[in-house]
Amino acid sequence: MKQKSLSMKRLDGITGYLMVGPAVVLLIIFVIVPLFMALQYSFYDVSWHLESEFVGFENFRQIINTTVFRQSLSNALRFVAIIVPSIVIVSFLVANTLASLKRGFATVVKTSIYIPGIVSGIAIGLVFNFIFNYNAGIINQTIRGFGMDRIAFYTVPLNAILTISSVTLWMALGGTVILMYAARVNVPGEFYEAASIDGANAFHKLIFITIPQMKNIFILVTISGVTGTLQMFDLPFIMTAGGPVNRTLTPMLYLFNQHRDQNRTLGFTVAGALLIMIFIAVINSLIFTIIRSEKSIEG
Numbered sequence: 001m002k003q004k005s006l007s008m009k010r011l012d013g014i015t016g017y018l019m020v021g022p023a024v025v026l027l028i029i030f031v032i033v034p035l036f037m038a039l040q041y042s043f044y045d046v047s048w049h050l051e052s053e054f055v056g057f058e059n060f061r062q063i064i065n066t067t068v069f070r071q072s073l074s075n076a077l078r079f080v081a082i083i084v085p086s087i088v089i090v091s092f093l094v095a096n097t098l099a100s101l102k103r104g105f106a107t108v109v110k111t112s113i114y115i116p117g118i119v120s121g122i123a124i125g126l127v128f129n130f131i132f133n134y135n136a137g138i139i140n141q142t143i144r145g146f147g148m149d150r151i152a153f154y155t156v157p158l159n160a161i162l163t164i165s166s167v168t169l170w171m172a173l174g175g176t177v178i179l180m181y182a183a184r185v186n187v188p189g190e191f192y193e194a195a196s197i198d199g200a201n202a203f204h205k206l207i208f209i210t211i212p213q214m215k216n217i218f219i220l221v222t223i224s225g226v227t228g229t230l231q232m233f234d235l236p237f238i239m240t241a242g243g244p245v246n247r248t249l250t251p252m253l254y255l256f257n258q259h260r261d262q263n264r265t266l267g268f269t270v271a272g273a274l275l276i277m278i279f280i281a282v283i284n285s286l287i288f289t290i291i292r293s294e295k296s297i298e299g
Helices: 002-041 059-063 067-099 101-120 121-132 136-147 157-185 188-199 202-213 215-229 236-241 251-260 266-290
Strands: none
Touching: 002 215, 002 266, 059 067, 059 266, 067 202, 067 215, 067 251, 067 266, 101 157, 121 136, 121 157, 121 236, 136 236, 157 215, 157 236, 202 215, 215 266, 236 251, 251 266
8 A cells, every 4th residue: 555655656757857847948949048148148249250369348338338228227217206106106006997887898898908918019119100290190180170289299308208107007907907906806896795783894904904905916917027127129219219318218128229339249248147137036936024924714
């Protein structure tokens, strides 16, 4: 009997390794190996036409001392400060409202909200260019029809930042609302019934039941939002090309421009990509440290 038990355990172990094995192999091939290759390239003056030369930390030193790169990091943090809280708050309010609607109507609203999330950022950027264009945009054409001055959405730094942020919020709202809604409807109804018996009003239920019970989904949306915003590329590229005066230039857009520059080596670009990866990891680690996830208590 004991031998049979050991055989079953051994068989379970082999089955587990067989199931996990393909994922580990793919992880090694497409993540671990490219990461080590990138790390190697970052220490070399890599050129497509000349032999590579080992330069140590010179690529890192150069990119850290580049003013435009540091400005792109600052721009990314500014976008995070605007976009991420907006996504969390707006998606929560929408999801909380959907939870009080009839299921059929809520499904229609969720589907409508989710549509922007499945459209390419490049396509959305092109569409919004027709809306915000200074000369031929729908908004400015309408404003001119009423005899008012046109709005410079792309040439005034604050306007450009807010314009890109608003479009990003619109794109991200669908997915985050779905997540928030799923978390909201899974809050046990008994909690609200008990609170009602104790005389709690809607505000008390929101603060002391709904928000604490959805804490983990807030963390997930925040981490996803921070990571996505720090990696933002398509909307700034299409809508402003990083302007005006590099105020909407993101780290990814900066690296893209440097990669096309014949005066920059591949090692310089790879070093910048690794620094951005470290930057994102540090920011997310700080968020995890400040906001700790907890298991939901149901009783």
